[in-house]
Every structure is written in C-alpha cells, then in structure tokens.
Amino acid sequence: MRLRFSLTLGLLLLAVVAPAAAQEGATLSPRALDEAALPGVMAKAVDYFIVPGYRDLSRATADLVEASAALCATPSAPALEATRSAFSDVVRKWSTIEIVRLGPALEQNRFERFLFYPDRKSTGLKQVQAILAKRDESATHAESLKVKSVAVQGLGAFEYVLYGTGAEALNGEDGRFRCRYGMAISENLKSIAGELLAAWEEPEGIQSAWKAPGPDNPLFRDNKEAATELLGVLVHSVEMVKDQRLRPFYDGAIDGNPDKGRPKLAIYWRSGNTMASIGANLRGLQTLFSIAGMENLLPGDSRSIAGSVNFLFKALISASDRVEGPIDAALADNKRRSRLDFIALNTADLLDRLNRDFGGAIGLGAGFSFADGD
Structure with missing residues (x-):
C-alpha cells in the first residue's frame, strides 16, 4: 500500500508536468541561451540569494x-x-x-x-x-x-x-x-x-566574475560558461539530495522488498534535523531558481519548462515538510515512508528536467550532462 501510494502520487505529478515538457521536447533543436538576460540573472543570483x-x-x-x-x-x-x-x-x-x-x-x-x-x-x-x-x-x-x-x-x-x-x-x-x-x-x-x-x-x-562574463574573466569566458555554472549548482545539488542525503538511509523497495532503512546513516540524525536540512536544501534551490529569474534564460516558447521545475520543487518541499520528527520514527511509519518514496521518485525526475530539458533548451550540446561533470 505504501509503495502504491507513493507511485500514484509520483505518476500524478508526472502527468501534470510531463505534457508541457514533451511539447517542448519536439522543438528543442536548435536552441540557444538568451544571452541578453544572462548578466542580470547572474547578478540576481549573487545579490538576492548568495x-x-x-x-x-x-x-x-x-x-x-x-x-x-x-x-x-x-x-x-x-x-x-x-x-x-x-x-x-x-x-x-x-x-x-x-x-x-x-x-x-x-x-x-x-x-x-x-x-x-x-x-x-x-x-x-x-x-x-x-x-x-x-x-x-x-x-x-x-x-x-x-x-x-x-x-x-x-x-x-x-x-x-x-x-x-x-x-x-x-x-x-x-x-x-x-x-x-x-x-x-x-x-x-x-x-x-x-x-x-x-x-x-x-x-x-x-561576485564581479559572476556578474560580467567575458574573454578577460578568470572564471567565465562567455555567457554560456556562466549559465553552465549556475545551472550546474542546481543539478549537482538535486543530485546530492537524491544520492547523498536520501539514499544512504533509505532506498525504497529493493527487489520488491521494502527497505527498513538505516537511520544512523542519515545526516543530523542525532538532533532530528535530517528532513529539516533536506527541506532547506530544496527551498534554497527553488529560491535560487526563482529569485535569479532563471526562466529568463529560456527561449520564449520554452518557458513552460520553468513552470514544470517550480511545480516539482513545491511538491518536494511539501513532502519533506511532512516527514516530520526523528528519522528513525519516520522510517517506522508507513505514511512517512511513502513520502520518502515520493521524494526519491521526484528528485530523479527533477534532476532530469534540469539537466536535459532546461539545459537543452538553453542550447547546451547533445549529450551534455551536468551530472557527469562534462
């Protein structure tokens, strides 16, 4: 029942956000970064978030x-x-x-x-x-x-x-x-x-390097390099939440058998701050994405990708907030375990949307993968 509940939520979420991304997917090539918007986005990331x-x-x-x-x-x-x-x-x-x-x-x-x-x-x-x-x-x-x-x-x-x-x-x-x-x-x-x-x-x-990409910039020789760094912050961090913060203590169902969990491998398990930390990671990512205006980097007909990303962030933050209490108690409760399943499923989807959909829409080459560090 727990796994079915999680998958139902996940599939429902995918059904809501997938059509827009699929429509975008038909028109992603060729795509290009909105270079005029990039300096402003980088400046907002520094001034309003970092x-x-x-x-x-x-x-x-x-x-x-x-x-x-x-x-x-x-x-x-x-x-x-x-x-x-x-x-x-x-x-x-x-x-x-x-x-x-x-x-x-x-x-x-x-x-x-x-x-x-x-x-x-x-x-x-x-x-x-x-x-x-x-x-x-x-x-x-x-x-x-x-x-x-x-x-x-x-x-x-x-x-x-x-x-x-x-x-x-x-x-x-x-x-x-x-x-x-x-x-x-x-x-x-x-x-x-x-x-x-x-x-x-x-x-x-x-901050000067972030705000003014160019040939004399020690970090970013052009706008594309700067955009890659900024989007890479999101991609690598979502990957961190999925693989380094959630998976060590909980891996869902393994070969059809529910994972009992390993609470003592969870970050901040002694103080009960595990899910508060994961929730703060996700809130930080959504804040950066929104406050920097990263949707402005997208071509006009691909803006719905940003809506899909924001929808996933909100769902994941809400689910994290509802896995309350010490992590060992959460792992002993079917309802909270189903929310962990939901988080695991949809962080993977969020990673794909940022890496493939958003990255592709701003003109990154075929096969580019932030997750692989390319």
Missing part, C-alpha cells in the same frame, strides 16, 4: 556562539535547549546556502571544515570521541581547533557534543570540558561563515 544566504549564516553562527557561551558560563537544561535551538537554526541556514559548493567554499577546505559528511567509516566520530575522552585542551581554542582534522571542527562534531553519548553532562559542572570544545567549534563556524560572506561581498572578487 550574499543574503551567507549573511543569514553569519548571523546564525554568531547567535550560536552567544548561546554556547551562555551554556558554558551557567550550565542548565534551559541553556542547553537554547544552544540546541541555535544549532538547529545554523543547520537550516547552512543547508539553504551549502548548495553553492564552489569558489570560496572550496578554498581552504571551508566546506569540509563546516560540514564533514558523509563520514562513511566513522572517522570523524572516532576523532571527536577521542577528543572528549582525552580532554584534549587544544580542541577548546578555535585557533588550534581549525588546524585539526576537518572532521572535528564542524557541524557534525558539534552535533555529537550536543546530542551524543554523555551530552547530558552539559547541564552541569561535569560538562565543562565538553562545553568548551563545543564553544570552540561554534567560534570556528562563525569564522568560516564570516570568511565566506566577506569573499562574496568583495566588489572586485568572485
């Missing part, structure tokens, strides 16, 4: 530092709850902007230092546990922490501090070391967020 996204992240990490400091100064259950709430807010803000995995985020290992995931061999977990067991004082100072393994200085490490084995000690005096380690992580996160914001706010920096 820079505001990093500003939000910077503010959220500052709040986390403040909450962590209060917890360490006066340990209590309310102070711990306030810190956990601030942590969840950082997770949401980061999940919204982490889709921009390029430029400054890749420099100095900033992305991995902020979020080390997936941790397939529990490398990070073991290193964090060792710090706590040995009471390594060098991990309680942001300056010395940032030169340690990327696995012990970001969101995953802080989640274990707040929710992992022994976290109840944070309510009292016994948690002093653990709290100081968490405080150093929060300061490190604030520092990284500030660096990312500063890099994107610099008028002559990466």
